[in-house]
Amino acid sequence: MESSPLSWDEFLASSKELLCISQRLNDGWNWSDTQDGWGYLHKTELKSSSGNESADDVTAEQPGKTILVWEYHILYSPAYSCPVLYFNVRDQDGKFIGLDSTIGQLRFPAKTGRNYLSVVSQSEHPILRKPFCYLHPCHTSDLIIAAEKGRTNLLIGWLSCVAPIVRLELSLEYAKPNET
Amino acid sequence: MSENLRFLPYEAVVDASFWYTLCQIKLDVDRLSEAERPLTAATMDPAGLTAFVDYSSFNTSDAKTGKIGSSDRTQLQKLCHGNEHKIPVSIMSGFLLNFNSLEAFKNSNKNELLESYGQRIRDAVRNGDAIDDPLKLNNFCVITFADLKNYNFVFWFGFPALGNYTFPLVGQPVLLSDAFSEGEIKSLLDTHSSLKRSGNEFFCAVANGSTLECRPLRYFIDNFEKGAEKLYLCAIDGSTDDFLPGWPCRNLLALVAEHRKTDASVKVIFVRLGRHFKTSFVAELKIEGNRDDFKVVGWSRNARGMFGPRSVSLRDSIDPLKLAESSVDLNLKLMKWRLMPSLDLDVIRNHKVLLVGAGTLGCSVARGLMGWGVRHITFIDSGHVSYSNPVRQSLYGFADCGSCSEGPKLKAEAAPNALRAILPCVTSSGVAMTVPMPGHTTEGVKEAAQLHRLIEEHDTVFLLTDSRESRWLPTVIATSMNKLAITAALGYDTYLVIRHGVKSNDSAENKLGCYFCNDVTAPGNSKRDRTLDQQCTVTRPGVSNMAAAIAVELLVSILQHSDRGACKADDETLLGTVPHSVRGFLFQFSHVLPSTPAFSQCIACSPKVIDQYENNRDEFLDKVFNSAIYLEELTGLAELHKASQIADILELSDDESIEEADE
Numbered sequence: 068m069e070s071s072p073l074s075w076d077e078f079l080a081s082s083k084e085l086l087c088i089s090q091r092l093n094d095g096w097n098w099s100d101t102q103d104g105w106g107y108l109h110k111t112e113l114k115s116s117s118g119n120e121s122a123d124d125v126t127a128e129q130p131g132k133t134i135l136v137w138e139y140h141i142l143y144s145p146a147y148s149c150p151v152l153y154f155n156v157r158d159q160d161g162k163f164i165g166l167d168s169t170i171g172q173l174r175f176p177a178k179t180g181r182n183y184l185s186v187v188s189q190s191e192h193p194i195l196r197k198p199f200c201y202l203h204p205c206h207t208s209d210l211i212i213a214a215e216k217g218r219t220n221l222l223i224g225w226l227s228c229v230a231p232i233v234r235l236e237l238s239l240e241y242a243k244p245n246e247t
Numbered sequence: 248m249s250e251n252l253r254f255l256p257y258e259a260v261v262d263a264s265f266w267y268t269l270c271q272i273k274l275d276v277d278r279l280s281e282a283e284r285p286l287t288a289a290t291m292d293p294a295g296l297t298a299f300v301d302y303s304s305f306n307t308s309d310a311k312t313g314k315i316g317s318s319d320r321t322q323l324q325k326l327c328h329g330n331e332h333k334i335p336v337s338i339m340s341g342f343l344l345n346f347n348s349l350e351a352f353k354n355s356n357k358n359e360l361l362e363s364y365g366q367r368i369r370d371a372v373r374n375g376d377a378i379d380d381p382l383k384l385n386n387f388c389v390i391t392f393a394d395l396k397n398y399n400f401v402f403w404f405g406f407p408a409l410g411n412y413t414f415p416l417v418g419q420p421v422l423l424s425d426a427f428s429e430g431e432i433k434s435l436l437d438t439h440s441s442l443k444r445s446g447n448e449f450f451c452a453v454a455n456g457s458t459l460e461c462r463p464l465r466y467f468i469d470n471f472e473k474g475a476e477k478l479y480l481c482a483i484d485g486s487t488d489d490f491l492p493g494w495p496c497r498n499l500l501a502l503v504a505e506h507r508k509t510d511a512s513v514k515v516i517f518v519r520l521g522r523h524f525k526t527s528f529v530a531e532l533k534i535e536g537n538r539d540d541f542k543v544v545g546w547s548r549n550a551r552g553m554f555g556p557r558s559v560s561l562r563d564s565i566d567p568l569k570l571a572e573s574s575v576d577l578n579l580k581l582m583k584w585r586l587m588p589s590l591d592l593d594v595i596r597n598h599k600v601l602l603v604g605a606g607t608l609g610c611s612v613a614r615g616l617m618g619w620g621v622r623h624i625t626f627i628d629s630g631h632v633s634y635s636n637p638v639r640q641s642l643y644g645f646a647d648c649g650s651c652s653e654g655p656k657l658k659a660e661a662a663p664n665a666l667r668a669i670l671p672c673v674t675s676s677g678v679a680m681t682v683p684m685p686g687h688t689t690e691g692v693k694e695a696a697q698l699h700r701l702i703e704e705h706d707t708v709f710l711l712t713d714s715r716e717s718r719w720l721p722t723v724i725a726t727s728m729n730k731l732a733i734t735a736a737l738g739y740d741t742y743l744v745i746r747h748g749v750k751s752n753d754s755a756e757n758k759l760g761c762y763f764c765n766d767v768t769a770p771g772n773s774k775r776d777r778t779l780d781q782q783c784t785v786t787r788p789g790v791s792n793m794a795a796a797i798a799v800e801l802l803v804s805i806l807q808h809s810d811r812g813a814c815k816a817d818d819e820t821l822l823g824t825v826p827h828s829v830r831g832f833l834f835q836f837s838h839v840l841p842s843t844p845a846f847s848q849c850i851a852c853s854p855k856v857i858d859q860y861e862n863n864r865d866e867f868l869d870k871v872f873n874s875a876i877y878l879e880e881l882t883g884l885a886e887l888h889k890a891s892q893i894a895d896i897l898e899l900s901d902d903e904s905i906e907e908a909d910e
Contacts, residue, residue, distance in 0.1 A: 095334040113294035160559035184584035
């Protein structure tokens with residue numbers, strides 16, 4: 068099993084650590100157990116769809132400013148032995164905005180080019196059995212193996228790599244050694 | 248007249264999980280009850296003035312309080328700092344009224360409803376409860392109608408505000424940072440932690456020259472008229488718009504209006520959190536209006552900006568039927584997204600397929616087509632499900648074979664039922680009829696007309712019956728309409744899949760042969776290439792699955808070619824080559840891909856036959872059904888047949904397995 072990028076137990080331990088930091092920072096990560104002994108991390112965030120986050124100087128009645136609900140789930144994939152990021156973007160009424168609009172909301176690294184679908188696509192959420200978007204886990208294990216095992220929290224290391232794509236803000240505090 | 252202070256209304260944001268939970272509660276708990284349900288909404292989100300409801304909004308048993316001041320990290324001085332405000336830090340209680348019908352939703356008296364919730368606020372304002380518990384100053388209501396069949400939700404949020412006052416501004420509002428020194432602001436934020444948590448969103452501040460010191464709201468109400476110039480009413484404000492305070496502040500000012508004993512102006516500090524802290528501002532205002540009037544406002548606007556309900560359809564994410572459909576599509580799209588961006592799935596999805604025969608081949612072909620997303624499949628079969636069928640015919644089970652009390656099911660009924668059981672959104676039907684065959688019956692003209700109509704209604708016809716004769720009429724009709732037909736035929740351990748030629752627009756192009764041209768003129772690739780159907784019921788079980796799978800994949804390859812059925816043999820598409828025919832030999836586990844042009848004397852697709860079918864149909868069919876010989880005479884095949892029989896015998900004579908061929 069030494070070639071496995073991240074075992075379930077390691078995922079659990081890393082998640083616990085992440086939750087601990089999150090609780091301290093109050094940035095909204097939660098854990099849900101499933102009935103059959105698995106579980107996942109999740110977080111919900113509201114974002115304005117304009118995407119222009121520094122636009123503080125806009126006038127009071129900004130036309131077309133809409134709120135989108137971003138839901139992030141981090142699941143463990145036994146097949147890939149690594150975490151997988153599932154997410155959905157819904158409108159103010161709770162309706163999924165569609166894959167194309169979702170892709171329009173993402174921030175891809177320049178080298179992805181227009182080949183978005185090699186990074187993100189849609190699938191059934193393995194636990195909730197609802198359609199979710201997700202980031203392909205194909206390259207996750209490379210990423211995790213590349214990180215030095217034991218020294219850092221691999222889950223957090225991985226998340227910090229993929230978070231910018233899905234506009235998930237991750238405080239620098241996550242990178243600090245555990246204070247407890 | 249000076250300008251009135253205006254308030255930014257709440258935006259209700261509903262998470263999909265709110266609707267899932269509402270469905271569950273309606274079905275399992277509330278049923279027909281329309282009783283009010285308590286709810287909570289998360290507010291003071293970093294994104295702006297929103298009221299967010301999700302699945303957890305229904306759980307009001309644990310007393311929920313806002314997060315401001317709950318830990319070191321959420322003290323006001325921290326939250327007002329750059330990036331520290333990350334999650335909604337306040338909670339508002341509210342009420343859900345879910346109506347049983349859209350009529351009841353529409354007919355409910357919205358004004359009375361909002362007034363009844365406004366009345367609760369007004370009571371807390373009048374009797375002073377809200378002074379010590381400012382959370383009582385605001386609530387919300389949401390009325391809904393949940394159409395659980397279609398997963399449509401109609402809803403309307405109301406945020407009641409006491410509307411009998413106006414607040415004319417005295418001078419222009421100024422930014423907090425312009426009105427006070429850094430030291431004053433720091434002391435305001437630092438002393439906030441001394442407040443009781445339940446009342447720390449609305450409070451007051453006393454200016455002492457160099458500092459601003461936080462006090463409970465009660466202090467403001469009690470001391471307002473004594474030293475108004477030094478007292479500031481303070482509100483933590485979820486709005487993010489410049490100089491436009493959030494909706495909840497309106498009821499705070501109504502509370503002041505109710506209890507004031509002078510009409511002096513009120514100075515209000517609106518404190519904003521996180522990166523919006525720099526938009527915090529100070530306004531001075533008068534209060535006008537009669538405290539005995541009662542007017543409640545606060546229904547929210549819909550997407551068109553009108554006062555009215557919103558609606559949302561969540562069929563795509565809740566309805567299991569929709570989920571099944573979209574998951575199948577998703578699987579196929581993954582192929583498109585990841586491997587073949589130009590794969591045309593719509594042409595497959597919209598293709599209507601007629602399967603003549605619902606036996607081993609028909610069942611497997613239907614399943615293969617469903618796998619590719621074909622949604623319109625019709626079966627023709629006259630047979631019933633027999634006890635030997637289910638093990639090889641994948642759409643049937645033992646129950647379809649009948650019992651003592653009930654006869655066996657028609658395949659034309661059982662097969663479409665099975666498809667719908669697999670994927671409810673599939674459009675499938677069956678026609679129990681015998682395909683008229685040359686030389687078999689004299690009463691085939693009516694069936695021929697029905698078959699004609701069926702082929703006309705579909706895009707491709709698969710010929711999957713177990714006899715050579717039964718493929719003849721469908722071949723003639725498909726050729727006449729220039730529609731694609733694909734034949735699959737089985738031997739003991741061999742199979743043939745062939746696409747019948749379709750005329751291209753370029754009429755000079757010689758089209759490919761049909762099953763019958765090919766059969767007669769079959770090149771001598773192997774001794775096993777000879778007529779396969781004569782032994783078809785005795786086959787290795789895998790053969791039908793293989794032939795069916797190849798037939799389906801052949802269709803899909805053809806559909807990816809711009810010429811569709813008229814594409815030349817061995818043309819390439821993004822899925823690879825499109826052969827004319829595939830002959831498989833299980834004995835060697837091998838395939839050959841022969842192609843042959845149409846045969847000018849073919850008994851099914853030659854111009855003479857088609858001409859008779861088109862122009863002299865009834866008489867022609869009548870003659871054919873009475874005697875198959877007629878066809879051979881018509882096409883001049885009789886001569887040729889004799890010759891080919893001689894060739895067969897010559898070929899077989901030096902082979903050792905003649906007995907097998909007789910089976």
